[in-house]
Amino acid sequence: MIYQKYVDFYIQQYKTGEIKFNKERIELVEYLEKYILIRDDIYFNDKMIDDCISYGEKWFFPLNPFQKFLIAFVFLFFKKNNRPFYRKHFWFFGRGGGKNGLLSVVLNFLQTELHGIREYHISIVANSEDQAKTSFEEIYNTVKRNKTLQKAFEYGKTVITSKKTDSKIKFRTSNGDTKDGLRDGAVAFDEVHRYESNKDVKVHISGLGKKPNPREFYTGTDGYVREGFLDSLKEKAKRVLNGTSRPNALFPFMCSLDSEDQVNDSDNWELANPMLHKPLSDYAEGLLETILEEYDDLEEDPANREEFMTKRMNLPVVDLERSVASREEIMATNRPFPELEGREAIGCLDYASLRDFAACGLLFKQKEDYIFKTHSFVRKNFADIYYGYSRKATEERKERFAPIREWEKKGLLTVLDEPSMDPKHIIDWFVEMRYLYGVNKIVADNFRMDLLKPMFEAEGFEVVIIRNPRAIDSLFAPRIENAFANNHMIFDDNPLMRWYTNNVLVKTKPDGNKEYSKKEHVRRKTDGFKALVAGMYCIDEIENINIEDAFDVLDEIEF
Structure with missing residues (x-):
């Protein structure tokens, strides 16, 4: 020793x-x-x-x-x-x-x-x-x-x-x-x-x-x-x-x-701040008085609770009235995908703007698990302006708010250098996915679907348009919250999808229904999460079977 x-x-x-x-x-x-x-x-x-x-x-x-x-x-x-x-x-x-x-x-x-x-x-x-x-x-x-x-x-x-x-x-x-x-x-x-x-x-x-x-x-x-x-x-x-x-x-x-x-007992505060160990120094006594005042103020101004818990108690907390899931629940989505090839999925899409982000997804259901495979498209000009995508590493400002280059290298998104996003990229992605999975139905809200619907149908997809997307937020919020709370949501190792989810603001309306919005409207995108919500609209329609296995069974039957 x-x-x-x-x-x-x-x-x-x-x-x-x-x-x-x-x-x-x-x-x-x-x-x-x-x-x-x-x-x-x-x-x-x-x-x-x-x-x-x-x-x-x-x-x-x-x-x-x-x-x-x-x-x-x-x-x-x-x-x-x-x-x-x-x-x-x-x-x-x-x-x-x-x-x-x-x-x-x-x-x-x-x-x-x-x-x-x-x-x-x-x-x-x-x-x-x-x-x-x-x-x-x-x-x-x-x-x-x-x-x-x-x-x-x-x-x-x-x-x-x-x-x-x-x-x-x-x-x-x-x-x-x-x-x-x-x-x-x-x-x-x-x-x-x-x-x-x-x-x-x-x-x-x-x-x-x-x-x-x-x-x-x-x-x-x-x-x-x-x-x-x-x-x-x-x-x-x-x-x-x-x-x-x-x-x-x-x-x-x-x-x-x-x-x-533990925050409700000031004797516990030394767990977060070793300066508050007894006996208190003169500095620590003044610090304790300041923290006590801030804690008392939370009764009248509870909006500061997140800041108080994060900075004073060193314990970030998520207000579940404002976030989809806790940090731990979002991180629990980082589980490997099960074998998905040949399984039926709902195709889903969020394509609200031609000038920034679009998110495509495949939503699978296996027993109680929701499995979401996604890919995004980002316009280079938008990524340059808001995330510093093209800046060299030596320059003073680098990628901010979202590591677009890193996610691009992981294959989670594609950066498009074009004046507006060509919808053909999205159609081609779903066509490519159809070779691997049983995806025949595409679900999206009504934004841009006047443009995309004929293109999907030309490729043989059935298109379901959600006319009132805010209504389905309220409809599926309990199911989505339950899936996160019980670790039934699987994204694989997808930091982009975790970022999308963390950026979602849950608003509770006077009637108690919930609506999904954004915590910040320009940089903190939610497209992947909104695509997931759209997929929930039709997820109960798919069968929990492997299509290739089903065809193998048919091949063995003598007609």
């Missing part, structure tokens, strides 16, 4: 009941005791840990036990080469928990001769310049008000340099003013919930490794970008904690409520 006083103290606080841990921190303790603290090939550099803590408390602010715990693992090393055991650190907890302050202490310390690596340059990266400057400006202001630190650092509005080590700290936006500016020793990514993919991250860590002891820090609270970088980081953290990933792939310190109902 290896021991470290700040690590042992923090774990002991939990085990004696002095502080509360959420599920992920309980799992962290179990993981550390099972995989890390039993090793004899690693060691805590106690001197460097003490130096960092002393530096932070002398020049910045008093540090809490959880912050000292986190600092300890920044300076956990392999014995054989004195390299950090953890290269990546994930600090993830509720707003107000002091992530930026701790980042300021650690990053500034890494510049100093106490860390002892020359030209150990550091970049602080965020989606906006204001956020990227948060920790930088804290370091800048700390140096500015202390004459002793002014002797140790050259400090300006864009770069802070250690005079002894020549180590520089800069702030950068995630869309990058340069890829290769500094040969960084460490990179810190702030507010990671805003990243839609790992593309920006990869650009900024590409220079790591040229200096000894490279480190990456990922900090933030939860947010509203789903299927993005944060979700993949959380999945990686789970794999580390449950032992299915390399033990030192990531150091995951994750704090949140375990369930939504």
